Structure formats: structure tokens, C-alpha cells
Amino acid sequence: MQLTAGQNISINRLSPESKIVDVSLVWEPRDTPLELDASAFCLTAAGTVRGDEDFVFYNNPRTQDGSVTRDNRGQVFSLSLESIPSAIEKVAITATIHEGQKRGQSFSNLPKFTSHLRDGKSKELIASYDVDTASLKETALIVAEVYRRNNEWKFRAIGQGFVGGLAPLATNFGITVAEPEPPTSAPPLQPAPPQPAASPPPQPVPPSPPAPPPRSSVPPTTAPSSVRLSKITLEKKGQAVSLEKKGSSFGEITVNLNWSSQPTRSRGILDGIFGGKGPGIDLDLGCLFELKDGKASGIQALGNQFGRYDQLPYIQLMGDDRTGTVSAGETLRINGRYFDVFERILIYAFIYEGVPNWSHADGRVTVTIPGQPTLEVHLDNHRNDMPMCAIAMIENEQGNIRVTKLAEYYQSHMPMDRAYGFGLQWRAGSKD
Amino acid sequence: MAVSLSKGEKVSLQKVAPGLSKAHIGLGWDERATDGSDFDLDASAFLCDASGKVRGDGDFIFYNNLKSNDGSIEHTGDNLTGEGEGDDEVLRVNLPSVPPDIAKIVFTVTIHEADQRKQNFGMVQNAFIRIVDENTKGEVLRYDLSEDYSTETAMVFGELYRHNDEWKFSAVGQGYAGGLGAMAKQYGVNI
Numbered sequence: 001m002q003l004t005a006g007q008n009i010s011i012n013r014l015s016p017e018s019k020i021v022d023v024s025l026v027w028e029p030r031d032t033p034l035e036l037d038a039s040a041f042c043l044t045a046a047g048t049v050r051g052d053e054d055f056v057f058y059n060n061p062r063t064q065d066g067s068v069t070r071d072n073r074g075q076v077f078s079l080s081l082e083s084i085p086s087a088i089e090k091v092a093i094t095a096t097i098h099e100g101q102k103r104g105q106s107f108s109n110l111p112k113f114t115s116h117l118r119d120g121k122s123k124e125l126i127a128s129y130d131v132d133t134a135s136l137k138e139t140a141l142i143v144a145e146v147y148r149r150n151n152e153w154k155f156r157a158i159g160q161g162f163v164g165g166l167a168p169l170a171t172n173f174g175i176t177v178a179e180p181e182p183p184t185s186a187p188p189l190q191p192a193p194p195q196p197a198a199s200p201p202p203q204p205v206p207p208s209p210p211a212p213p214p215r216s217s218v219p220p221t222t223a224p225s226s227v228r229l230s231k232i233t234l235e236k237k238g239q240a241v242s243l244e245k246k247g248s249s250f251g252e253i254t255v256n257l258n259w260s261s262q263p264t265r266s267r268g269i270l271d272g273i274f275g276g277k278g279p280g281i282d283l284d285l286g287c288l289f290e291l292k293d294g295k296a297s298g299i300q301a302l303g304n305q306f307g308r309y310d311q312l313p314y315i316q317l318m319g320d321d322r323t324g325t326v327s328a329g330e331t332l333r334i335n336g337r338y339f340d341v342f343e344r345i346l347i348y349a350f351i352y353e354g355v356p357n358w359s360h361a362d363g364r365v366t367v368t369i370p371g372q373p374t375l376e377v378h379l380d381n382h383r384n385d386m387p388m389c390a391i392a393m394i395e396n397e398q399g400n401i402r403v404t405k406l407a408e409y410y411q412s413h414m415p416m417d418r419a420y421g422f423g424l425q426w427r428a429g430s431k432d
Numbered sequence: 433m434a435v436s437l438s439k440g441e442k443v444s445l446q447k448v449a450p451g452l453s454k455a456h457i458g459l460g461w462d463e464r465a466t467d468g469s470d471f472d473l474d475a476s477a478f479l480c481d482a483s484g485k486v487r488g489d490g491d492f493i494f495y496n497n498l499k500s501n502d503g504s505i506e507h508t509g510d511n512l513t514g515e516g517e518g519d520d521e522v523l524r525v526n527l528p529s530v531p532p533d534i535a536k537i538v539f540t541v542t543i544h545e546a547d548q549r550k551q552n553f554g555m556v557q558n559a560f561i562r563i564v565d566e567n568t569k570g571e572v573l574r575y576d577l578s579e580d581y582s583t584e585t586a587m588v589f590g591e592l593y594r595h596n597d598e599w600k601f602s603a604v605g606q607g608y609a610g611g612l613g614a615m616a617k618q619y620g621v622n623i
Binding site for chain 2: 138149150161172
């Protein structure tokens, strides 16, 4: 049965045997760049949740009693109609576009958005509702409701939403929404102003989480700028419900280093012809990491420590561009599904051969986390006397990713390690 | 204690509110809490004779004709957004002054520009009609019709009608497609 917005049907009459019903959300195109999150709100007669546990979403896949659950793919809600507590009058099925407003996205970007109501056991279709997305400027949508009426369960097609996204939607359902994070997350990482030549040596940073405290010896203008990459935080006063995505849903985190190297380093037979033109710059990307269990190590081309993506350390260095002419530069892949194992990851670059000349290299590092704004760090805080640059610290802050720009320069691996307290053993190495 | 009616039920005002003369007919609904086009719902009344039609266009009480010729029924004005507590729109009926050839007064609510805005009653929550005794301020009866509609764009909420020299109220809850124009035509208004 095909429903239009506003229409309701009796589940008990259309499908008397159904003890469990599935409400699924499907959309086209499947590979949409929109990041969609499906949530269910279990509501009392007042139209609000009893508490945070009545909000079923990516951080809370089931209600306490298990009467409403969300599948692993986050697209199907199963409702055990007879187990839903009598205090719950209706279950609102919703979809939201993460940061949709910020990215100028809305449900009108999806040519097709459908909700199917099925028997939970036989999976037989009871009703479908095609949301008329064409005119929907909203980024949060109440798709449908399953509700009680005179001792029966009904299903209503809704298709109404909120422009502001998940926050006004959750507020509508009685969840107290904390103010958004201060706008530290709005601009990408800003390059710190150049340090004076006589800047104090880098101070060690306490290795313990969550975040290094501000260093009082450094003027605020040169303090590391910090960007919180969490999802919108919805917090009840006092006890918190966090919408921040846990490690399992970060996907692939990539750290890319790119630079322009002028002049290009010549090789092989061309050495004889262009040998006198002077060497180009070979920038290497690497990281030091510390796991939750205290183990620490590093990933870099030097010493052939390329790591592994699908097993520990869940970090892999892709290739080694020794000229900067490969447009992709160098990339570290961090497996966000296992972000839980990490305590922190220090991203660095160093000039393997050639005169340390950061100003010529014009290096830039981008950190990409699916569904998050891309962070870019320019290596423009030059210290041409030092070949090593600590670029950024990625920390696991209670399951959330916190990135802090460092842009600190060092003579070699060892003093950098010492500055951040990873405590590794270092020896000279070569890539060849 | 007000009488609560279900769709199709009828009640004698004599029984539930003896001595009621000035009736405050309150109609209400809850707007969407969500974003999108506003809902503009209009309450109207049709004074019909025994044939079930208006005697003339003056018997059609709506936002452009707020008072019947004899003054027995008055619309207190249009609420453009439906915001505010309680009744969204109110019509006042002085029962003893209603002309004797008026057999029933039909109370309707229609959604303005429903087609353009792609709206229907299924998107409106907690719709009701109630009668309050203006003298005692007490609520006499109430009919909540939220579940008695779906994709209609015009609804007859209820009717006051004469039966053996007394006024009765019927909880109609009947929906129609079309808007106020279609509704008015049905009751014999020249549109």
C-alpha cells in the first residue's frame, strides 16, 4: 500500500499477525555524498522522550527494554509492538543530514527517499511512503510515526522536518540540546604566526589524555589551535547524551602530505645532464603512535615501517613520493574502525635529503575524516635550519577525535620524540 | 464536566447544558512544530435551512463575512498561524436568536492553499471542536477528531441542529477533498 504524507493506516488491521514491524529508510542515489543518520524517538503522550534511552541512534542502537532496535547499517528499525512500554504512545522515525545546513545540503538533494513498513518476521511489505523530497529544504526529517490508537498500532506518513537539523528535531522531542561547540571548529586550522628566531625550545607535553593543557609560557597567539571533530553534542543538563560518533564509525582517516618541490630533483641518466641544477626536496610523512595499552611505535618510509591498515597498528603509509611530483603526495591511512585502540598519533614530516628548505617545499597536510570538514595545515611556519616538523596531534578523547595543530620544528626524530614523550629507541636509517 | 464525543455521536444540549443560550464554539488544532510552509486553517459556519443549503450567501460565515445578517452568529476573526493556547478560532452563537428557518449550523475547517502547500489534515494534530457556555465559562462538550482524518483538506467538524424544539450537537468528523470553495458550493453558496 502506497501512502501519501499525512495518511495513516492501522497496522493491526492490515497485518494482524505482525508482532514485530520493521520500518526501513532507503534513498537514492545510494552513493550520495550526504551523510544520513536515522534515529527513532520513543515518545510519551506529551510528545517527548522519558529519557535519553528513548532516543535510538548511532550511539544507542536499542532502547533499554529492547523493544525498539536499530540495525547495524542504521537503516532499519525493528519495533516489538507488544513489548513497547505502555507509557510510550508513539515512535517517531527520523532521518538527519549531518552538517547538512553547513554544507548547503538538504533532502531535496535526494531524488528518492522511501520508508517501508514491513512485518518483522516474514518481511512482507505492509506499506510504503515516498517522501516528496523535491521541495524539502530541511536537513532533519520526521519520516513516519508508529503510534497507538484505541488499542491498536497505526503508522502515519509524516515527511516534515527542520531546517536546523538534528538539534531542533531533538529539542522538539524533549531532549535538551547543549549549545554547539564554540566556533573553534568553524575555520580550518589557522597557521600560527611565524615564531621569532629566538623562540623557546619546545616543551614536553604531558602524555596523558585528554588534552595537553595550554602552555602558559607561550603567548596565546602562538598556542596550538585545536579543532574538535566531534559530531554535534546534544547534552542533557547534568548527564550527557553524546551524539559524537564513536570510533567504530569514523571510517578511514587519511593524512596527506603534499608539497611542491622546485626545482624537481633529477634522477638516473638525467643526473648527468641536470646534475648541477641542485637537488629537489624529498619530504617524508610519518607518525608516532601510542596505543591505549601503552605500546608506542612509528610509521615512516625510512626503515620501511609502512604499517598495516587492516591489522595492528591500523595505520598504513601509502607509497613514498620522493619528488613531490606525484600529485597525490604521501598519504597515511588510519583505520577509524579501530580508533579505540589509539591513545594519540603524532603526525610529522621531515626532509630526508636536501637542505632543509621548508619555504621552497610549500608543504601542506590535510587530515580527512569522512563526514568532517577537511583540515589543512600549511607548513609555513618555517624553520629552515631544522629538517623535522611535528605537524599535528590526533588524540582519542573519550572516543572522539581531537586534532591539535603543532607546527613545531626539531633537529631530528629523537628530540621530537622527547618533546612529546613517546619514548622510542632511535637509530640512523636509510630508505635505499 | 464536559462531555467527550466520538465521531458520529450526538448529544442534546438541553441535557448536557440546560439553559445554554450563548454558545462559544471553539475550534483548534496544533500546527506543525517543524519547518516548512505555515498552515493556514480557516473555520467557517454555514447556516442551512431544512434543505441542507444556505438561504443566501449571507448565511456563509467566514473570514470575509464575520457576522450573519441577524447577528445571531459571529466569527471572532481569523487566526493566521494557529499559534496560541486553546481555541484557534471562535464563533459565537446566540441560540435563541437563530432564525427559526435555520435547521442546522455546520462548522467546518479548511486548509488554505492546501494543494499549493501540499498540506492535508493528516499533518495537523490535535484538532478539536468544543462548546463553552459563555455565561458559566464552563466547557459543555468536546470532540477530538485527530484520528478521524487523513489526507483530507476540508473537514466538517460538527453541526448544531434543531431536533424537536431543542438544539443538538453532532460530532461529524467528515472530510472532503478540495478547499473552502468546494465546501461552500456543497452548501449552496454561489462561488
